[in-house]
Amino acid sequence: MDELSFEQMKQAKEYFHATAMNIPGVHGTSIGVKRVGGQPSGQLAICVHLSRKRPLSCVPPEEQIPLEVDGFLTDVIEHAPIIRCEAQSERRAVYEDGSKYRPLVGGIKLSAGYAFGTLGCIVRKPDGSCYALSAAHVLGEVGATVYQPAKAKCDEIGTTVQAQECSLVDAAIASLDYYYDAGQAWIHEIGAVSGTHDVGNDELPLAIAKRGASTGLTRGSVVAMHYSGVAANLERFHDMLFIDGRSGEFVDHGDSGSAIVHPIDAEHNLVVGLLWGKAPDANRIGVATPIDRILDAFGVSVLTARDPVRAAGDTLLGRFQAFLGQTERGKAYWDAYAHNRIYLRHIFHHMPRLAATWRRMPVPEMIEALRAAMLDPDTPIPAKLGNHDTDELMWDLYEALGKFLQANHQRMLQQQAASFCRLVCGNIGNSWRNALHGIPMRDGGVDAT
Secondary structure (H helix, E strand, C coil), X not given: CCHHHHHHHHHHHHHHHHHHHCCCCEEEEEEEEEEECCEEEEEEEEEEEECCCCCHHHCCHHHCCCCEECCEEEEEEECCCCEECCEECCECCCCCCCCCCCCCCECEEEEECCEEEEECEEEXXXXXXEEEEECHHHHCCCCCEEECCCCCHHXXXXXXXXXXXXXXXXXXXXXXXXXXXXXXXXECCCEEEEEECCCCHHHCCEEEEEEECCCEEEEEEEEEEEEEEECCCCCEEEEEEEEECCCCCCCCCCCCCCEEEEEEECCEEEEEEEEXXXXXXXXXXXXXXXXXXXXXXXXCEECCCCCCCCCHHHCHHHXXXXXXXXXXXXXXXXXXXXXXXXHHHHHXXXXXXXXXXXXXXXXXXXXXXXXXXXXXXXXXXCCEECCEEHHHHHHHHHHHHHHHHHHCCCHHHHHHHHHHHHHHHCCECCEHHHHHHCCCCCCCCCCCC
């Protein structure tokens, strides 16, 4: 169908939408491939989405769907009203990938608050900084701590920085504060991300794939576009992509945020949308926001292998490394951390006493204090972090860590941990720069010399 005819079909569908929505059982309309005998006919039709088909003899004339609208064919798609693919602890799929992935890639489990979903792909801003893209109802409100895979202190990756949840978009991005603001242009079990693609009317049905935390790698087709309607919770949505798995299960709770990808080969996969909804009575049916709309809303682009990203030295960890590298003592602290980073994260996650201690820590406040210090090393070391005294927090953390390291014969690492704790606690009120360089604080304030 040529572009002019398709625009006329869109207008006919939009005018017919209000009429169709007044028919009992109808909850949406779209433009998709007409099916005859269960098989795609190759012709586009104005599709009417309804909960249950009825024999024509049982349908009053005023409730019958016309065979044509303004000369364009119609078709009927039967399924229940759309719901979000959100998942909580009491509502999980049979299969769930709870593995920890580092570096971060698309198609893996993300958690925030009491919900979990899927990291769709990595996106980047013009300054090269990278972010995790998922659904807004997965990542929650701006400022929420985001974890991969589960809500545990050792699994934090960053915080939600932008979110839009409306009739046109259900998406959010999270910063990657706990790493070098970086991830990979890759989706687990699918391959490299090479760009995006705006689905054209002449491409329906378009073959797609997705990798979700709950159902893993599944395949299907975008069979309709410009899908608008009312969800089961009575919220409206507009101009979405409608996906049919056909061959079996395509989506389940926990898959929200998955990138919908048109696969070409292992090195070339084009993102076309972001999954957010499903039919509750048919796990083969999914609904996604077109990717271009999301990218425009957040001012980002999908990360590809050829894209430049923010240099490590410009990230939070990069600045911290450069700051510590100014003195021999600081270099020793960084080396101790860098060489034992995986070990430290492992023991804080798996050792009960360490895990319990870390869960009591005000981690977001600690990260914010570090960020402020790296932006301006003359910032004073705070006396409090959240509602907690800084010195008490530091010594509580060291007590738990030091005893573990001593018991496991990690004497050198124990000494570095104790030294860093004394550095911080002995310089509360002094600037981070002075503390690192051993410059004492003057009476009544920070020595700025």
